[in-house]
Amino acid sequence: MTDQAVLHRKLLDMMAASGSLPSPEWRRAAETVPRHEFLRGGYFRPVPGSAPTAWEAVHEGDPGWLAGCYADESLVTQIADTVVPADIRGQIMQPPSSSSTVPSLVLRMLEDAHVEPDSRVLEIGTGTGYSTAVMCARLGEDAVTSIEYDEQVATRARAALGQVGMFPTLVVGDGLLGHAERAPYDRIIATCGVREVPAAWLEQTRPGGLILATVGGWLGASELARLTVHEDGTASGPFLGGGVSFMLARPHLPPPLGLLPDLSEGTERGTSVVANALDDWVIRFLVQDVAPRAQRLTLDRDGVSEDVLIDVELGAWAALHREAGRWVVRQGGPAALWDAVEDQLAHWRADGAPEVDELTVHVGPQGQSIRW
Template sequence: MSDHEQLHRQLIDSMTASGSLRTQPWKRAAAAVPRHEFLRSGFFRLVDGTTPSAWAPVLEGGDGWLEGCYADESLVTQIAGTIVPADIRGEIMRQPTSSSTLPSLVLRMLEDLQVGPESKVLEIGTGTGYSTGVLCARLREEYVTSIEYDEDVAARAQTSLARLGMYPNLVAGDGLLGHGENAPYDRVIATCGVRTVPAAWIEQTRAGGLILATIGGWLGSSELARLTVHEDGTASGPLLGGGVSFMLARPHLPPPLGLLPDLSTGKEREAVLGADILNNWTSRFVVQLAAPHAQRLTLQQAGRNEDVLIDAESGSWCALYEEDGRWLVRQDGPDALWDAVEEQLGRWHAAGTPTLEELTVIVTPQGQTIRW
């Protein structure tokens, strides 16, 4: 048995033991798709102890490359929109823009997609093509359509899939618009995060079909949702839990804040809830429902650290700091931002702090709501 075959088998056994890989059809599909074939262009490894984060390239055949390919980890494959591992000698301190998702999450999501043997699937975000390959191994490749926003990323995925003799319908384009040419689909799966589920995905899914997508926001909390599409063109379904996180689709990324408002102004009061609630994944998700356009900053103000939320749409802001064991909030703008946050969290606490799995997503032509 070769090194990659042994590592591949260990990965399959690990995903089975963890419960990510639950059924024989998906186990056979995962076993048929060697992950290293999709990482021959290398990946970036986080350099320990660097602030801001620095990334170093790991190239095919290099130290740790094969072991990294079969680690159950997400691997960064592109930085700053265009830079790939072969472009770098040394380290780079820029933001990742594309990655190969950890295999256990890929297989968990594919299991949660509940496909049948003849399901037509639209995948949003081809990435390296690994998950596309697993879909092709489970279904006939003509049933698989995958769309990738970045043309260079799409081309590399096509090459990797072709090496394995897989030729699904690959499209370079805006995944938020779907791909109407092959619609309707039985299943839609997104490997990028979205703030709201695009109408095109619902329109291109047959009634009774499922959409599996990660819904999140600019405060960095997100969750996997499985929506059923209804005859009336709406969709609804639960969050599935587990704290799933993906890079937001590029059109859903927050805008640059530009010139900050004067944070020394505004009305100040004692806060009912402090900024420490933003450090919890679940409560932060609930905060996003009250302040969907808010971004968070930590700034030095008057010699102390303050947690600041700025609404990129309205310009409203709030700044919180702790003093003598109590939290104070100062806010200004068209809307009292922290008042809305405290009101939303108050309703959530009054309901018994339901878990994210108890929340339901409802998407209609008028917009998206999430409620418990």
């Protein structure tokens, strides 16, 4: 048995032991897909101890490259929208823009989406093509359509899939618009995060079909949701928990903050919701529902540290700081941003502070909302 085969078997055994590979059918599919074939261009690993994170390239043939390919880890394959490992000798300090998803999460999502042997699937975000190949191995090429926003990423995925003899329908375009030409689909699975589930996905999923997508926002908290599409064109379903995180779809990335408004203006009052409450993942997730375009930053103003939420599109903001042993909020702009946050958290706490897997998401003509 080759080193590659041993590493592949160990990965599958580890996933099975951890419970992330419960289905023998999906294990057989994963056994036929060599992950290293989708990483021959190399990947980036974080430089230990760097802050902000610096990345260094691992190229095919480098020590540890093959073992890394079969680690149950997300592997960054592109940085700053254009930079790939072949471009780097040394380190780069820019944000990742494409990656190979953790293999156990790939298999978990296929299980969570209840993908059946006769399912027609639209994948949003081809990435390296690894998850596309796993679906092809079980469903057949004709059942799989995958759309990728980045043309260069799509080109590399197409080549890797061809190398392992798989030729599904691959599309370059905006995944938020879906791919109507091959609709309707039984399942839509997104390997990128979204702020709101797009209407096009509902329109292209047959009634009773499922959409599996990570819903999040600009405060950095996201959760995996499984929505059932109804006869009336709406969709609803539970969050599955686990704090699943994907890079946001590029059209859903936050705008630059630009020139900040005058934060000394506005109305000031006391608040019972402290700024560091936003350090909690669940609270940030709930806040994003009522302040979906808000970004968070910390500023030092006249020697006072302020925690700021700002919606640059709307021009609304809220700044919090401690004063004489109490928390104070100052708000400005056309909407009272912190009032909405307080109301949301008050209702949530009054109902017993339900966990994420007790929340549901609803999407319809009035938009998207989270309920419990």
